[in-house]
Amino acid sequence: MVSDGSKLGFYLLLAPILLWLAVLIILPHIGLFVVSISERVGPREYEYGIGNYVTFFEEPLYWRTFARTAIMSIAATALTLILGFPIAYYIAKLTRGRTKTTLFLMCMIPFWVSELVRTFGWMILLRETGVISNALQYLGLVDGPVEMLYNDAAIMVGLVYTSILFMVVPLVTTLDSLDDSLIEAGYDLGGTGAAILREIVIPHAMPGIVSGCIVVFMLSLGNYLTPILLGGKDSLWFTGMIYTQFITRFNWELGSALGFLLLLLSSAVVFLGLKLSRQSLAETMGRA
Amino acid sequence: MTTHTPDLSCVDLVKDFDSFRAVDHVSFEVPQGSFFSILGPSGCGKTTLLRMIAGFQSPTSGDLRIKGRSMIGVPPNKRPVSMVFQHLALFPTMNIGDNVGFGLRQRGVAKPEITRRVEDILARVGLPGVAQRRVDQLSGGQKQRVAIARCMVLEPDVLLLDEPLGALDLKLREHMKIELKALQAEFNTTFVYITHDQSEALVMSDNIAVMNHGRFEQVGPPQEVYHDPQTAFVAGFVGEANKIAATVAAVNGPNLTLRTEAGTELKATAPASGLQSGQRAQVFLRPEAIGLSMTPGDAGEDNVSQGTVTAVLFNGANSSVTVEDASGHALSVALPQTGGFADLRRGSTVYTRWHPDKARLYAAEG
Numbered sequence A: 001m002v003s004d005g006s007k008l009g010f011y012l013l014l015a016p017i018l019l020w021l022a023v024l025i026i027l028p029h030i031g032l033f034v035v036s037i038s039e040r041v042g043p044r045e046y047e048y049g050i051g052n053y054v055t056f057f058e059e060p061l062y063w064r065t066f067a068r069t070a071i072m073s074i075a076a077t078a079l080t081l082i083l084g085f086p087i088a089y090y091i092a093k094l095t096r097g098r099t100k101t102t103l104f105l106m107c108m109i110p111f112w113v114s115e116l117v118r119t120f121g122w123m124i125l126l127r128e129t130g131v132i133s134n135a136l137q138y139l140g141l142v143d144g145p146v147e148m149l150y151n152d153a154a155i156m157v158g159l160v161y162t163s164i165l166f167m168v169v170p171l172v173t174t175l176d177s178l179d180d181s182l183i184e185a186g187y188d189l190g191g192t193g194a195a196i197l198r199e200i201v202i203p204h205a206m207p208g209i210v211s212g213c214i215v216v217f218m219l220s221l222g223n224y225l226t227p228i229l230l231g232g233k234d235s236l237w238f239t240g241m242i243y244t245q246f247i248t249r250f251n252w253e254l255g256s257a258l259g260f261l262l263l264l265l266s267s268a269v270v271f272l273g274l275k276l277s278r279q280s281l282a283e284t285m286g287r288a
Numbered sequence B: 001m002t003t004h005t006p007d008l009s010c011v012d013l014v015k016d017f018d019s020f021r022a023v024d025h026v027s028f029e030v031p032q033g034s035f036f037s038i039l040g041p042s043g044c045g046k047t048t049l050l051r052m053i054a055g056f057q058s059p060t061s062g063d064l065r066i067k068g069r070s071m072i073g074v075p076p077n078k079r080p081v082s083m084v085f086q087h088l089a090l091f092p093t094m095n096i097g098d099n100v101g102f103g104l105r106q107r108g109v110a111k112p113e114i115t116r117r118v119e120d121i122l123a124r125v126g127l128p129g130v131a132q133r134r135v136d137q138l139s140g141g142q143k144q145r146v147a148i149a150r151c152m153v154l155e156p157d158v159l160l161l162d163e164p165l166g167a168l169d170l171k172l173r174e175h176m177k178i179e180l181k182a183l184q185a186e187f188n189t190t191f192v193y194i195t196h197d198q199s200e201a202l203v204m205s206d207n208i209a210v211m212n213h214g215r216f217e218q219v220g221p222p223q224e225v226y227h228d229p230q231t232a233f234v235a236g237f238v239g240e241a242n243k244i245a246a247t248v249a250a251v252n253g254p255n256l257t258l259r260t261e262a263g264t265e266l267k268a269t270a271p272a273s274g275l276q277s278g279q280r281a282q283v284f285l286r287p288e289a290i291g292l293s294m295t296p297g298d299a300g301e302d303n304v305s306q307g308t309v310t311a312v313l314f315n316g317a318n319s320s321v322t323v324e325d326a327s328g329h330a331l332s333v334a335l336p337q338t339g340g341f342a343d344l345r346r347g348s349t350v351y352t353r354w355h356p357d358k359a360r361l362y363a364a365e366g
């Protein structure tokens, strides 16, 4: 009886999560998949087929945008890691007590306003009549106004800025758990800063690096607002393309196919990343 | 050559943290191949001193020389010293072989050579063939030896050890004491060992420095520190001691007569105590310096008093009894394992006696 009762309780507790998974994640994706393999053959007449996927591969614009989005997301992830690691190291290892809390909070401040406002902030800085352009003119470093918006660099800046917190938090957590005496032992045994970083700090921080990278990659890949606003209409971001199919062209079938491909892409990259790092994780941590 | 430069010498070393002085004008020398211990209570500045030698902290003033070369301004990774950390600090993400080989890798030694030297040093500390194991697959004592091997493979001039036995259980600690001493003799490397455990220091050291409040109170071989403590702190901290507060009643050359607060008269011989009549003093008596008997013995003998056993603390060869005299003053007395004391019980009447030259006298502080 007891076990039946607790089983019931277990399922009741699990129900909201299962419901959420089923209604918001699994069902839409099944729907997406079903729509994506539908082809319109006449008004209100549909047939199953892989025509939408064929379109994707036949149209260079689609798969080039697809590849570009993937590569830029990976680059943004790498850049976020390179920028986030020193920040996290500084917060975790070189500060204590109140300074630490303050710095940590300062990382979060940008997230108190909506992504839209944050991105507009960058637009105000970077546009032709913006703060940086004016400052450069005022200092006499440039002759006329400079446009720094609507290029790939602007997109990168926006992506890194939007997602750096999600890199810093897991890194701080793992670096915090690194015993200072391990670093000191490294120095004591004749290690240089670079050797200690490579042989002691990074292997220890690997779980944080991996989880941070996964989150940042997902966020960048699925980001819609930042590429459109900072990169302009022709930013060629894959989410933008999906949006166009659904909203502008009313081509839900192709839109679904593109959406499904994006899902496959992110799963594949994360799987690959996990596979690569777990290999080293298993080797370095080795505590299955 | 008759004069040798000592492996390590500290001259007037001072370390201040803000307004707090953690190490206060410490000077000492450690000759090559000797085992030097720094003994002191928690918080007296031992770790700070050791970290200055290792290079993790820089002295506020003073000089620090290793093999005659000043180490001021030399970073830790350039000093010919290695340190065994309090919690060993073995790298958990590396196997044992990589841990021990870490220092050699930093020096750019060739791979096959590293493998050979790592195997060699692991065999010398009694752990052959563990190179492929993970750190968490070893026992506490084995980790200890790996930590020492990781330092010794670099052939440092001085090995620093920061209470390395603190985390071990008692039995293993006793065993490791002997083992550490044997390892030191085998490598013939200078060891600087810090501990708050006087028995560790006494068993292993060639020389002990007793430290309190950032100062060295006494430096000397274990026998000297134990039998001839120079200050009240050393007498109380090293080994067991009965502490009796008394006032000097009369001084007759080296022979002093003292009176306790309860009025008991004590005779003590202390040639260089510098005590004056009327001064308050502390008398320290080792438990094993006090004799025990069932009969009063000869009259005229000094420092004999009758008392009642209030506790028998049986601990094999280290057994002791607590004897309270008529005035209620308690003495801890070592219980001889020979003779007729086996049936001593709480409440038994016994006589305690001690020879005047067994007492150590110090002027009372304050």
Ligand SMILES: Nc1ncnc2c1ncn2[C@@H]1O[C@H](COP(=O)(O)OP(=O)(O)O)[C@@H](O)[C@H]1O
Pocket: B017, B020, B022, B040, B041, B042, B043, B044, B045, B046, B047, B048, B049
């Ligand atoms: N970095 C530091 N800043 C301020 N005070 C310190 C620091 N390190 C140690 N101390 C103080 O110095 C004293 C001696 O510490 P320590 O050398 O660790 O003692 P021990 O190792 O003998 O227990 C302690 O009172 C400690 O609080």
Ligand SMILES: [Mg+2]
Pocket: B043, B046, B047
């Ligand atoms: Mg300490």
